[in-house]
Amino acid sequence: MNLFDLNENYRKVESLFDDGADVSEQVLKDTLESIGEARDIKLDHIAFLIERNTAKGDFYAKKIKELQLAKKSAENTVNRLNAYMTSAMDDAGLKELQTENHVLKPRNYKASVVIDNTHAIPDQYMVSKLTIAPDKTAIYKALKAGEEVPGVHTKPNRKTVIK
Template sequence: MNLFELNDNYRKVEALFDDGADVSEQVLKDTLESIGEARDTTLDHIAFLIERNTAKSDFYAKKIKELQLAKKSAENTVNRLNAYMTSAMDDAGLKELQTENHVLKPRNYKASVVIDNANAIPGQYMVTKITSAPNKSVLYKDLKTGEEIPGVHLKPNRKTVIK
């Protein structure tokens, strides 16, 4: 197999991930084994794919945070502009205003409850929530000592470090 064919085969492996599909382990394994290249070369290309996808994941996480901040900013702007518009119409005593592009009608909606000091609220208005969740650190310690616990098992967690 010449270098061009080899590069083309690894581009096909990369393309499996580029369309956003979740590729099964078996499909990935079969695809990589079909290339028929030496283990070192194949593992080196896999390391490249891992680095590339880690970078993409980091980029997407950063982009999501940026977009969430932009969304929150837009929502806050909408709320401030709406409050100003409603206040301006209330101050003018207008129940409806028809402009060239819009019909504006201030409306009353259900009032919002604002908690100024939760400690000052009488007990009859308080709700106590009790939640339970497995204590993973205690479960881990007991499972590690060999104890068998129904509904729980240890799953090996091995990964290869890329440097």
């Protein structure tokens, strides 16, 4: 197999991930095993793919945070503009205003409850929430000690470190 064919095979592997699809473990394994080259070269290429996808994941995580902040900012701007517009119409005593592009009608909606001081609220208005979840740390320790815990098992977690 020549260098061009090898590069083309790895481009096919990369393209499996590029469309955002979640590739099954078996499809990935079959695709990688179909590439006929020395193990060290194949594993080196796989390490490159891992690094590339780790970097993409980090980029997406950063982008998500930026977009969430931009969304919150846009929502806050909409709320401030709407409050100003409603106040201006209320001050003018307008029940409705028709402009060239819009019909504006201030409306009363259900009032919002604003909590100023949680500690000052009487107990009768407080709600207690109880969350029940498995204690994975205790379960792990019990399983490692040889105990059987119904409904759970351990799964090996092996990975290769890339330096």
